[in-house]
C-alpha cells in the first residue's frame with residue numbers, strides 16, 4: 001500500500017510563533033499511530049515535495065499526485081491519499097479524471113482534528129482507509145476507483161462535497177449512494193461501486209485548462225458583475241451556478257450577456273446551487289432560454305466535479321462541440 005501525504009489538518013501541529021496550524025514533517029506519523037504496524041499491510045509513505053494546507057491546491061499539484069500514482073501503479077495494490085478536507089472533493093474529482101482506466105483503489109482521507117490531538121478522527125480515518133484500499137473481492141481490489149473515506153463512510157470521490165467544517169462528518173454525497181459503511185464490519189454497497197475494466201491499460205492525462213470561471217447567481221446580481229466574469233480575457237468555460245433545477249433570471253440584459261458569451265465561444269455549464277436533485281433546463285420558463293441558447297446542463301453533478309471536469313475537457317479538446325458532448329456524458333460516474 002502506498003500512502004501519499006499531501007498536508008492538511010491530518011498532519012498539522014500548532015505553531016506557537018504564528019499561532020496557527022501548520023503542516024509538519026510526516027516522518028513522525030508512525031510515532032503517533034503505532035497501531036498501523038499491527039495491520040497486516042505492507043505500507044510505504046511518501047510526501048509531496050511541499051506539503052500544503054489544501055486551500056493552496058492547484059492543477060499542477062493534482063498532476064504531481066497523478067504522476068506518483070502512475071509511477072507506482074504496478075508496485076502497490078492500492079493508494080491512500082492524505083489530504084486537507086477543504087479541497088479534498090476537488091482533488092478527488094480531478095484525480096478521477098486524470099487517472100484513466102483506474103483499476104485499483106485511490107482512497108482520499110484526512111481529518112478534522114490533527115493527529116496529535118487526543119480526540120483526533122485522523123487515526124480511524126487512516127486505519128479504515130488502509131483497510132479499504134487493501135480490501136479484495138474475488139481476488140481483485142474491492143474499490144477500483146477514486147473515493148473519499150471519512151467518518152465511517154466511503155463516498156465516490158467525484159460525488160462528494162465538504163459540507164461541514166466543525167462536526168466530524170465533513171463529507172456527503174447527495175446524488176449518489178454511499179459506497180461502503182464502516183461499522184463493526186465494513187459493509188460494501190456493491191451495485192454502486194465501479195466495476196473492473198480489463199480492456200484498457202491504466203494511464204494518466206494531466207492536461208487541465210484553467211481558463212475557466214464560476215458565476216454564482218443571486219437575486220439582485222448586476223450586469224457589471226456578470227460581464228466582469230464572462231468577459232474575462234481568454235476565458236474558455238464558465239460554470240453558471242444557478243437556482244434550483246437550473247434556473248436563472250429572465251431579464252433581457254442577462255439573457256443577452258449569456259448569448260454574447262456563447263457567441264464568443266465560451267462554454268457555459270449549468271450547475272445548480274442545490275446539492276441534491278438535478279438541473280433540468282426547460283422545466284421552468286426561467287431555464288428554457290439557457291438550453292435554447294446552448295448552455296450545457298450539468299444534471300446532478302457537484303460543483304467540485306463540474307469545475308474539474310470542465311478544466312479536464314477543455315484541456316483535452318479545442319473543439320467546443322466535443323467539449324459539450326463530453327460534459328453531458330459520464331466519464332467516470334460523476335453524473336447520473
Ligand code: ASP
Nearest residue numbers: 008009053054084085086
Ligand atoms: N485547512 C485544512 C486543509 O484543507 C483543513 C483540513 O485539513 O481539514 O488543508
